[in-house]
Amino acid sequence: MTANLAPLIGFVGTTPNIGTTCAAFAAAYRLAEEHEGRILYLDLNLKSAKLHRYLGIDRPGMTLDQLRPELLSGALTPGRLASSLYPLPHNPRLHVLFGNMLRDQAEYFTPQEVELLLDIGLGSYSAVVADVSAYWDNAATIAVLRRAGLRLLTTTPALASFQEDGKRWIYQVSPLFGIAPTDYKGIIISPPWRNGGFPVRDIRKEIGIPVAEQFRMNESLLMQLDSGRLEEWLRSDKQGRLAMKPTAELIGRTYALQRGSEKKKQPWYRRLAALRNGAEV
DSSP, X not given: OOSOOSOEEEEEESSTTSSHHHHHHHHHHHHHHHBSSOEEEEEOOSSOOOHHHHTTOSSOSOBGGGGHHHHHHTOOOHHHHHHTOEEETTEEXXXXXBOOSOGGGGGGOOHHXXXXXXXXXXXXXXXXXXXXXTOOSSHHXXXXXXXXXXXXXXXOSSHIIIIIIHHIIIIIIGGGGTOOGGGEEEEXXXXXXXXXXXXXXXXXXXXXSOEEEEEEOOHHHHHHHHTTOHHHHHHHSTTGGGTTHHHHHHHHHHTTOOBOOGGGGSHHXXXXXXXXXXXXX
16 A cells, blocks of 8 residues: 555654644644544654643554564554554544654664554545654654645744754755755744744744744643643634644645535534434535
8 A cells, every 4th residue: 555545744853842743633622613524633743742632532452563573564454553543533535543652662763664654544544644743853753744745844933942953954964855944834823821932933943944924822722731631622612613724724725625614613504413313424
């Protein structure tokens, strides 16, 4: 399986612990809300996977490292991958593979293993969103970014983040793998406690790439992360309901993904479907 039957969207951060996973997951969540088909979210942050905690799952039933025997042997199948995924309770078209729990094994994943995982995912889902965090010294980052059709670079208004880290990665390291700086679009992540910082226009000019969205983290989001309620924030918080919507719309337009039927979003339609013994909504 070599053909990209679905688009691959890769998220990479300039700097660790700035909110890359939150932004990537929010984009995937919005994509699954607004479009038909199933969306696959791959947590490929091999060194510090935390999405399961953000979703309130202390011990995931299946994680990336538990698939390594099938990845090593080349025996992974679509059925095996599907059985390893977590469907979101309130957004069941979004399916999540939780990340590597064995940090000391991060460097042992090979590009061939990651490629196989991508092949299976791209052949089975309508779109794949992969979060590789901010580390380039592992196979997941290199394999995903080389293959992604849309590469989203997250950074912050802090000078050290967008100027020092950002320019180092996309101007020095990224071209070594055949990825030009112009192959990225930016996501500016603004933490709630930061006053000042550089405006988006200055960041865009400095790193030389277009900015797709400004993802504003707030105190409510941080509280929900601590309590494992990221999905609740995306569903119920005023700001959370809009988070990463422009990026999801960009993805949908770029790849002509089929939008969901408007009537299926209406409360009367959901009640009718429930009365019909769980007809698809």
